[in-house]
Amino acid sequence: MTTRTLRYSSMIIALTGFMGCGKSSVGRELSTLLGIPVVDLDKYIEQKAGKRIPDIFAESGESGFRKLETFCLSEVLFAQTNLPSSSCSEDGTVSEDTSPEQSFILSLGGGTIVRPENVEMIRERCRVFFLRATVETLRLHLGGEQSQRPLLRSGGFEALLQERAPLYAAAADYIIDTDNLSPMQIAGIIANLVT
Numbered sequence: 001m002t003t004r005t006l007r008y009s010s011m012i013i014a015l016t017g018f019m020g021c022g023k024s025s026v027g028r029e030l031s032t033l034l035g036i037p038v039v040d041l042d043k044y045i046e047q048k049a050g051k052r053i054p055d056i057f058a059e060s061g062e063s064g065f066r067k068l069e070t071f072c073l074s075e076v077l078f079a080q081t082n083l084p085s086s087s088c089s090e091d092g093t094v095s096e097d098t099s100p101e102q103s104f105i106l107s108l109g110g111g112t113i114v115r116p117e118n119v120e121m122i123r124e125r126c127r128v129f130f131l132r133a134t135v136e137t138l139r140l141h142l143g144g145e146q147s148q149r150p151l152l153r154s155g156g157f158e159a160l161l162q163e164r165a166p167l168y169a170a171a172a173d174y175i176i177d178t179d180n181l182s183p184m185q186i187a188g189i190i191a192n193l194v195t
Contacts, residue, residue, distance in 0.1 A: 029187035
């Protein structure tokens, strides 16, 4: 964990970690606690592409998805207008009506940190929290969703987690072990660290 000074006046709290670690749930709770909006990057990508992530993977492969993800991440973090400003609605859409100086919470995709250019953007603009969980907790949270996740369809859950865990840790300002904690408890820990 390092202390960094960011060059921007707004506060962006980025939540990273493996799929199933609770980024979306924690983001919603943190949004309520801090009174700032939350943007789910995966939902933002789906909105921009006009299709679901599994469909993007099916049509463009992982490399096509990652290029789109980088573009959307850059847009969310650095666009001068039309930054996402409010929580995703029930259908997952994001409204776009704020200035670039507004603070918000950014729930990253599980693989966003695999591209170094993404990590560079995130580190430049955000306070980064790695929500770390054990394999057992992740499997419990994912439940039947595992078969719907494009990168888990062929198995390799543990291998993918082992590959990404050091990347999450390297990108993070703070690491929070989330096992046996509720999303509200995790959000409370983060709120105490940023206020």
